[in-house]
Structures are given as C-alpha cells and as structure tokens.
Amino acid sequence: MEEAAKKGRVTPLASLFPVEEAQKAVRRVHETLSEKESELDRFRGFISDNTNLINLVQKLPEGLHHNIMVPFGKAAFFPGRLIHTNEFLVLLGEGYHVERTSKQTVEILKRRGKALQSQVESLKATMQDLKAEASFFGITASEAAEGLVEIREDYVEENFTERESQSGPPKEHPPSFSEADKVKVAVEDEEYSCMVSRLDELEKAEYEAGYGNETHEDIENVAVSDEEYARMMSRLDELEKEELEAEFVNERDEDNAKLAVNDEKYAHMIARLDEIEKEPETECGNERDEDEKIKADFDQSSDQISLDKINRFSESRKLLEQTKDKKSATEETLDKRDTQKDLTDRLNCTGLTVQSRPKEEMSHGKGLVHGIMKSTPLEKALVLPEVKENVQAASSLRSEAPLQDSKPGFDSRKAFTGSIIERAHNMQTSSSQQAATSSQSTVTQPSKPVSRFKMQRR
C-alpha cells in the first residue's frame, strides 16, 4: 500500500494474530472456563448442604427424643429413637471429632460456611478474568478473519531515533532514500533518514528564506533529490565537523602531525567553528547533541549568518573530513548548512551526518566544537573520531585525507558527486577555499550559485 511505501506500514491483523491460533486460544479459554464453572457448582452444593445442616441442628434440640427410621446397612431401616438431642460429635478434620452442643455446632457450621463463601468468591473472580480473556480472543479472531488491518505511520517529527518495531522493515526508510544512499544507507539507521528529512525541511526553509528565484528551481530540484542527498550531506557534515573538531583539538593538543598540512586552513575553520559553536551554549551531552546544537545554532541564526557559518563550517569540514575517518556522531544539522559538495562528499566518506534540525538550540554550534574536540586524537593522520555508523567510506576518506580533499566532485562510491554548496556566496567562498586546500573543486563552482544538489548532480 502506498502508505507503507511512504511512511507507514499496513499490517493485516491476521499476520499479527493468526486466525487459527486465536480461535484455538478462544477454545482453550472456554474449556478452562467450563471447568471453573463446574467447580463453582460444587461449591454451591456444599453451601446449600451446610445451610440445611444448620437448620437441622437448630431444630433437633426442640424435643427430648425423636422417633426416626434408622438406616441399617445399605438397604434397610428400622424404627428407633434419637436421644441426647443436644449432643453432637462434630468432625473437625483429620479424624478429629469434638463433642459440642447444638449452638456450638451451629457456630462451627457457620464458620465453615463463611470459608466456603470466600472460596466461591475467588473462583468467581478467576472466572471473570477468563471470560475477559475469552472475549478478547474472540474479538481478535473475528477481526483477523475479517481481514482488519493495522496501519502504522511514523510520526517523523518527534521520533527520529525510533527503532523499528518488531513488525517489520523500518518505517522511516522511505524508498527514495535508499535508492540514493544504498551504500551508506546500508549502514545507517533511521536516524539518518530522520536527519535527511529534517535536512530537507531545513533546506526548503532556507531556500525560501534566503534565495530568490533561483532557489525556487533549486528547491524543486532539491526537493526531488533532497532525500538522497540530505543524508549524504548530513554525513558529510558530521564528518567535517569531526574533522574540524579533531583539527581543532589537535591543534590544541599538539597533535598536529597529521594536521600539519592543513593547519592553517583548519585553524581558520576551527576558529570559525568556535565562533559558531559559541553561540549555542548548552553543554554537549554527546556528539549527537553537539551536532544538533550546531545545527540548532545554525538554525537559530538568521539564514545569512548561518550561511556564513555554513560556509566556514563547510570549509572546515572539508578539512576535517579529510582528516577524520569517522565520527561517532551526531546527526548534525550542519549538513544542512554546510552542504558543500566537498563536504557532502566527505561526509559520505566519513559518515558524518549532519542533520539540520529545526532548532536545537545554541548548543549545536557548541556541540560541533565539542564533537570535534572529542574527536581530538587523531591517531592516524586521517583517523577521525568515530563517526557514528555512517562511516562506510572511512577508508576512502582516509586515503583522501592526506590530500585534504575528499574529492568534492564525486566519488563514484557516493551518491553525491560534488560538494554541495548551499548558498551562492557560500559556495563561492567555500569553493575557493576548497580549491586552495584541495583539488576537489571539480564541481565546485559554477558561475552562478546553484543548489548544492545541482552541483552534485554534475
């Protein structure tokens, strides 16, 4: 069903609750129910016997003796007399008898009656539960037989990290994504799809806000390929961020051996990153948060500002990407901003996912920095802090790292072929930077600003 193709899943109830099994369950419950009912009848019999006995015991002392027919063996009686009408031998249990008067006997019998009643009550409660169970099974069986279906849809807004329900394929995995991102998608989980969708939203918003006519087209085009690229971009962004952070940290930590090559450029980027990140002030819970923060940071600032930042970010990211392999990270919104072709490329490689989150809060920028810092130790020249599952292309990235350019143009491996340039001016700056830093720029700069997606499509 289309729903399933898009966002939701339709599950026929019959698949979840097979018809035969439901019916069998109904039968089982009914059997148990009937057993309980027979027990209930027995108890009722006991109670009525008890009541009769009480009446008899109360009546007997009314006379000194009674003329009765005394049972003799199995099939005979003889006339006799009942004397000592107030003396009763009461069986207490376990072979113990006790002599009691009529009144005391009645008391004993009444106590027994109460015990019986409580047992009956508990039995009735059990039967109620069984009945409820049976009705549920019955309803399910009939529904399943009718072919009722259960429709599930994702609530994308909130639940990005929602895991697949046991009922099947990831709901959040629109087919369009998978097409483009086969390589990466395989590794990624829903988060990325979430990020992608977010990216799309953000992109659209940005475009609307920041661009004029040109962007309309772009938006359209973007919309088409957004999902595909968004992911990659987010990844790239993450990677870049990581790189940036790593760079940043490295410089601080004197781990510059690897960064030696890119130090100047990184420094620039890092500085920029810092600026950006300073805006979000929240603590960086985890890289994810940070990324988000960064993203939020971006989101919050005006588009232009964010564009600027994105520019720088993208630059730094490029560098970062080169140096970073993976980043455990965060879905960052950087992706949205940064998406330069290089970045996306690198992101793809490094699996950085940048998600543009609508407003995470300032912490995003900070997060990014933190993320970068976390990724500080660049064990190898290019080893970047772990990117979250995204890094498939880590190796490729590593190889590129020394070059410092992740070939923005494109990796045949990746869906994105070039860096994505978000904004006209960004692109230009970034592209120039890129050109300076790496040889990537194959696709980089068209004369006119083009949506990053377009760029990628070269």
Add this chain to the structure above:
Amino acid sequence: MASPAALRELQRELETKADDLNKIQKDISKNHQVRKKYTIQLGENELVLKELDLLSEDANVYKLIGPVLVKQDLAEANANVRKRIEYMSAELKRLDTTLQDLEDKQNSKRDAVLKVQQRIQSLQAGKAKA
C-alpha cells in the same frame, strides 16, 4: 559411508535422550500430585487447629482411628495437629526443591535432545545434497 552409521548412532542417541526426558517429565508430574495432596492436608489441619483453639478446656475430643473413636486430651490433640502441620510444611519445601531440580534437569535434557536433532538434520541435509 560413515554417514548412515553416524546417522543411526545419532538417532539412537536421540531416543535415549528422549526417554530420559520422558522419565523426568513423569517425575515432575508425580511431584506435582504429591505436592497437591500435601497442600490440601495442610489446609485441613490448619482448619482443625483453629477449631480446637476455640474449644473450651473441658470439651471432649475424639480421634477416629480406623473403626474406633478414641477419646483424646485437648492438649494432646492440639500438639498432634501442630506437629503434623510442621511436618507437612517441611515436606512441601523438600518437594519444592526436588521439583526445581527436576525441572532444571528437564530443561537441560531438552536442549540436548534438540542439539542431537539438529545434528541429525544437518547430516541428512548434507547427505541429501550429496
């Protein structure tokens, strides 16, 4: 080839393990029955104790031993009933632990049986392929 012989061997192993499993299951059900009996008796004894406590000191208590109704002392009867209750609770506890052991053994046997079955299946699949 070796595989038919191996197959037969595995099947024999499966049978023995299945027998063990059956035995254990029978033990478990017997255990259940005994436990039930003891539980009922324990309940009865507790009722008796309650009634005896309600009796005054001079009441006559008789015990039915076979066809004979024997007069008993109230204190003696009380003591007897209490002792019986204690004995039965201890028995129940012992039965519980035995039941637990039996269940564990049953589970392990079941796993062993499954494993043997799997081996047989894989062997058969291998033979079918070849």
